[in-house]
Amino acid sequence: MSTNPYPVDSATRTCCGGIGTHTRTCSTEPAAPAGASVIDDWGSGGEDRRVILGHDRHVIDSDVFVSTACIQHRDGRIDDGTTGDEGPSVYLDGAPASLNSDQARILAALLLESAALIDGWVRR
Known part of the structure; x- marks a missing residue:
């Protein structure tokens, strides 16, 4: 079984566009x-x-x-x-x-x- 690299809260992130695109390396600073x-x-x-x-x-x-x-x-x-x-x-x-x-x-x-x-x- 593989581990999901995307946190559950990825839909709430503005750093990377939302669901399925947020990773641990995304910046938390808004552009x-x-x-x-x-x-x-x-x-x-x-x-x-x-x-x-x-x-x-x-x-x-x-x-x-x-x-x-x-x-x-x-x-x-x-x-x-x-x-x-x-x-x-x-x-x-x-x-x-x-x-x-x-x-x-x-x-x-x-x-x-x-x-x-x-x-x-x-x-x-």
């Missing part, structure tokens, strides 16, 4: 969402949660940049903001009031790119 740049420690976004920051996207020849952020739960899901917590966000930093037309177009493209990224983190 960060696409575009993650800075992954804080667990607890930084509250109990069993962490803050994830996306890459900064810079507007040429200015101090303006766009970034993204979200809260990830230990089970891997990204907080969508419907429970009173902060959902994924796009942040704008710098002095966008003083951009030329080329820089403004770049900023618009960066905002759209960042919005599409966070839309992929949660279903609305």
